[in-house]
Amino acid sequence: MYKDRIVVYTSGTFDMFHSNHLKMIEYARGLGDTLIVGVSTDELVCSYKRPPIIPFEERISIIKALRYPDIVIPQRSLDHSELVKKLNIDVFVVGDDWTGKYDYLKDLGVTVFYFPYGDGLSTTSIKKEIVERYDSIKGKIDNQPNPDIR
Numbered sequence: 515m516y517k518d519r520i521v522v523y524t525s526g527t528f529d530m531f532h533s534n535h536l537k538m539i540e541y542a543r544g545l546g547d548t549l550i551v552g553v554s555t556d557e558l559v560c561s562y563k564r565p566p567i568i569p570f571e572e573r574i575s576i577i578k579a580l581r582y583p584d585i586v587i588p589q590r591s592l593d594h595s596e597l598v599k600k601l602n603i604d605v606f607v608v609g610d611d612w613t614g615k616y617d618y619l620k621d622l623g624v625t626v627f628y629f630p631y632g633d634g635l636s637t638t639s640i641k642k643e644i645v646e647r648y649d650s651i652k653g654k655i656d657n658q659p660n661p662d663i664r
Contacts, residue, residue, distance in 0.1 A: 519547040527559050527573070529568050529573065530567055530568060539583065549582060555570050555589065574588065594606065605626075606624050609628070
């Protein structure tokens with residue numbers, strides 16, 4: 515706590531921004547007085563999964579345009595120990611797909627919340643739907659007979 519203010523930090527890749535991203539950020543906003551949102555850099559994301567579809571500069575601009583964050587910063591590491599100390603973070607919020615990963619922050623006096631995304635909407639499911647629709651359209655086009663050209 516800094517001057518009786520609770521500082522909350524949440525972060526993510528926020529690729530192909532969707533309503534579950536917004537719900538998590540809105541939830542984090544409600545847990546304190548100051549909300550800092552970290553946006554994972556392309557380099558960080560590529561260190562543990564496939565590259566994002568949307569480039570970092572665009573993703574961070576989208577998050578900055580939201581009304582909920584007070585501060586938006588690049589996130590360059592998955593180890594938040596130093597960040598917690600430097601920014602006096604009291605509360606850490608992350609999606610429940612990371613459950614258990616950030617429990618070590620509790621030893622630094624941070625309250626950790628794993629936000630339940632719920633079923634359905636995710637960046638992975640959006641990408642899968644795009645590929646399925648593309649394959650369906652492509653299948654229809656590829657099965658057209660060639661015209662008899664004379």
